[in-house]
Amino acid sequence: MSHATLTPKPSSLRGATLPKWFGWAVAAGSVVLGLGISTAAGLDSDIQWALIAAVLFVVGSYAVSAKVEGRRQAKDRTATSLVWVAFLMALVPLISLIWETVKRGVKVLDGYFLTHSMGVVADTEPGGGIYHAIVGTLEQVGLATLISVPIGVLTAIYLVEYGRGRLAKAVTFFVDVMTGIPSIVAGLFVLSVWILMLDMGPSGFAGSMALSILMIPVVVRSTEEMLKLVPNELREASLALGVPKWRTILKVVLPTSIGGITTGVMLAIARITGETAPVLLLVWVTNFINTNPFQDPQASLPMYIYLQYANSGGSGAAYDRAWAAALTLIAFIMILNLVARGIARWKAPKTGR
Amino acid sequence: MDITTQKPAAPPAAPGPAAPVDKRAARGATRPGDRIFLGLSRGSGIFVLVLMAAIAAFLTYRASIAISENEANFFTSFDWNPSGIPPEFGIAVLAFGTVVSSIIAMVIAVPVSVGIALFITHYAPRRLGGLIAYVIDLLAAVPSIVYGLWGALFLVPHLEGLYGWLDDYLGWTGIFEWNDGAPRSLFTVGILLAIMILPIITNVSREVFRQVPRMHEEAALALGATRWEVIRMSVLPFGRSGVISASMLGLGRALGETMAVAMVLSSSFDINASLLDTGGGTFAQNIASKFNEATEMGRDALIASGLVLFVITLLVNGAARLIIARRKEYSGANA
The missing domain is CATH 1.10.3720.10 (MetI-like)
Structure with missing residues (x-):
């Protein structure tokens, strides 16, 4: 630590860092912005605002981090956010699949459905079972x-x-x-x-x-x-x-x-x-x-x-x-x-x- | 035991060639029980080989019947009319559709899966990572027919916005031109396939990333690398072959996926320049869709196209397995 005597501020060894809540703040901000943009532009698909929010999140955190922490840290942050985005993007369809199946499936699923066949039921009529x-x-x-x-x-x-x-x-x-x-x-x-x-x-x-x-x-x-x-x-x-x-x-x-x-x-x-x-x-x-x-x-x-x-x-x-x-x-x-x-x-x- | 008790008099001073006594014992499988059991288990192993050979042989036999009657070029014809006189059919459209939809699926699924695998192994808190890995495992078990139902009744209506956007901004390329039909195109199929192969690619990649030597990562960290630099310099190079083979396993699944594609795609026998236009088909989807109305000749023609699919998946899977076998320590290979 001989350099410590030369450098007046010991904190310079670590460089400037953004606070821990920074990631969450950017995430929340980009979701709000994404929702705002898509309602303003009249986009009707859920996928679109999520994509806009994701892009905002990645670009936003890179820009801020590059300014404050330097390029290497910014790259690290981008990678982290990309990994998070990948994870969330994959969760959306998978959760939606389970959710839709449960939501639409419970409508007719009961004891009658499980114990009756389709023998006398036309395909387009209600009733029958599996x-x-x-x-x-x-x-x-x-x-x-x-x-x-x-x-x-x-x-x-x-x-x-x-x-x-x-x-x-x-x-x-x-x-x-x-x-x-x-x-x-x-x-x-x-x-x-x-x-x-x-x-x-x-x-x-x-x-x-x-x-x-x-x-x-x-x-x-x-x-x-x-x-x-x-x-x-x-x-x-x-x-x-x-x-x-x-x-x-x-x-x-x-x-x-x-x-x-x-x-x-x-x-x-x-x-x-x-x-x-x-x-x-x-x-x-x-x-x-x-x-x-x-x-x-x-x-x-x-x-x-x-x-x-x-x-x-x-x-x-x-x-x-x-x-x-x-x-x-x-x-x-x-x-x-x-x-x-x-x-x-x-x-x-x-x-x- | 019997052998030793029957020959108590074998003297230690016996001259040189005393080997014949040991021969049977050394072979091990001399008792009837052992012989039967070895025979049974070896027989099962051989049965597996025979089965593979039989699959190839029978498909080839039926396919050769169909192809010998075929008046059109099997590989380049755009027609599928095997019960016509003369029968004419070709796999050009199917090959195109299968390749295109699989490419779309791979382009989407591989980066996302690698991302999730990295998330589980290197980013998420340990507890959460384990939970996610577990959920992804379960999702790998969801049957393709359910993905198909979800794709047809939920995904298709929700993709219109994305299609419109792609048409607006990328329509000039010709590839993303959309004429406002139902979004039941090869592009939708690609997206659905991507969702379906995500779990398997994630699972295998996760196994590989988990086996990165701890020392490599700690060495990089000690040199002051950020987490991303650790991943780029030690995790990804170590896991490259594993990720490649995981992707190929996923590709094999995407190539052979049947019901989900059949339920989502509105198929026809032509090739469109635009990915967003309905039409086209894949090998597996075509077999499922055309089977009901197929005549004897039609079935043989479908078997011929199935043989092509079989050979393609065999090559893809074999390559993936060979890559894994070179790195034996990947226990994730059994997914």
Whole structure:
């Protein structure tokens, strides 16, 4: 600190800084200005005043800060405000999505709606419900889970417990690539095999096969991560007692990681429940209750939403039903997600950390 | 255990080639249970490979049926009339629409996602950051059909103001010319896709930014760098490959998105110079929209266009995975 004697003011080391409330003040100011400008200019869109406010905020804080604090600090402030703007801009549509769905969905969502089908209700009239769609979705998703969980978990066991060499590498890579297969392509594949080649009709099971193509990679990835978390000491202890490897896996490795695997499976179920495209190609849709997933078209929640939207003829009753079904679907997926995360926290493997 | 008890007399002084005893034990999988279990799990792994191969093979087979009957050029024709005599169809319009809408989505989503990821890891208070990350995680689970419903009934009517503004100030470029139709154009699709792929890009980028070595950041701070300089000099260079692969994962999703696009876009088989005019289409949207009225030939033609989509997404995703694999430590790769 020998320089301190040369410079009269020690505060010059830090340079001038703006007070902490500066950012908030500029933000509030630009929102007010943005609102003012847009009302004055007669702009009717919410997006516009928000954009104007955002631009004002970024430019304003840069100008003031460059004047007071210098260019480096000003740049820092601009970056900070850009990051904030990015965050807020992204929140707007996401919150709006949830808000609109809840607001418009609760209108017709009640016990009657959940326990009745659309059998005798015309598309444009009020009334009717989603019972047939719930039945269809549960059956299709259940079948898909039955197909993909054994395959997915076994594949993950192969990769973690046995997999060495080129086969394991290839499987890992293609599981990763499989995660990115568009759902419509999975639908087209089952269409070309099951319906065009084997000449089967549309059914819930055909949809389940396409859904399980989408589900397997997710199950493999999450199970793999969980199996890797099981401490090697546990495996070695079991093997050292002379327990065969397969019993070690079944009795030691899997029970230790069962919580994480359940979480992964539930997240995978949540992901495929909302899939529409393969269902559109393979299961079609009906207004009637069909409890047999192996024959004839079945309804499902996503297709119900699509049908109500597409066949509504612009009628409010159909849109209300679409929103209510969307709300049901989101609620189902969110509950699955929350429960899955709860299980993950509750049953997290003891990694000795 | 059996092996050891059956051969108690194996003398330590046995001459050189005593190896045959150990061969079976060393291989490990000699018990029937082990053999069956190994067979099952390896079989599942092989099943995944076979499945991928089968997808490629069957799509190619059906596509080849359609393309061999096709009288128009598959890649350059603007028509889609596979059930006509002779059948004529091409993917030029679909390729254009898919590429344009994905580009718009990426241009909007990548900077915003990187911004949110930085916000969560470096700007927000720790508690808030965790909460936001959690919410974004949940939003990644919202199904595309709900995005489609929201897009068609909420976003489309609210975009008229923006369209008018773009037409007023940027209409002279020709790209943003608007003739007052409903805003159900490729531009709207791009915006909606951007919103949909935001969560996945954010999640993967966040994972990568979180793994930036603490030492790099502290070193920069100690040299007197501002927070932005820390990010620019240590966080972004470290996270670049991660952000690229995150973006490509998002791109893969945008390319294959079906229902949301089908619900929002008012499609037709032509290419407009202006992004704001209705018309155009994407691969996935076209399959969903045309499927109901498609004949056998029509389905094969749709499968042919699906094959193109499959190959494109395969390349994009494969590239993204390879980039991630080069940096193995990115655990965010499993999103």
